[in-house]
Amino acid sequence: MRARNGDTLAASLLANGVNAFRRTSxxxxxxxxxxLMGVCFDCLVVIDGVGNRQACLTPVRQGMVVEPQRGARTVDALENTDQ
Known part of the structure; x- marks a missing residue:
């Protein structure tokens, strides 16, 4: 995809015809x-394997790997190592 230096990821995706960034859980x-100002969280995407990233607040950069976020993100349970 093409992007302009200084654009947000959301602006770049929209300019390239991508309208769906995530799916509801x-x-x-x-x-x-x-x-498009970080309040609604409807632009959540996965960037370089990290979910829950707001595309409207993220500057676009060369080489980004962006995927739509599918549903709710899960958090791995922390293991208790104090045994």
Whole structure:
């Protein structure tokens, strides 16, 4: 995809025709950016393997690997090592 230096990831994705950034955890409905200022969290994506990243607040950079976020993100349980 093409992007301009200084653009956010959300702006670049929209300019390249990508409208669905994530899917809701309950219905699986596609969601795209809404507020474009970091308030609504509808632009969450996975960037370089890290989920829950707001595309509207993330500057685009060469070589980014961006995937749509699918549903709710899970957090691995921490193991108790104090035994």
């Amino acid at each position: 309950i219905s699986g409905t596609d969601r795209g950016p809404y507020c």
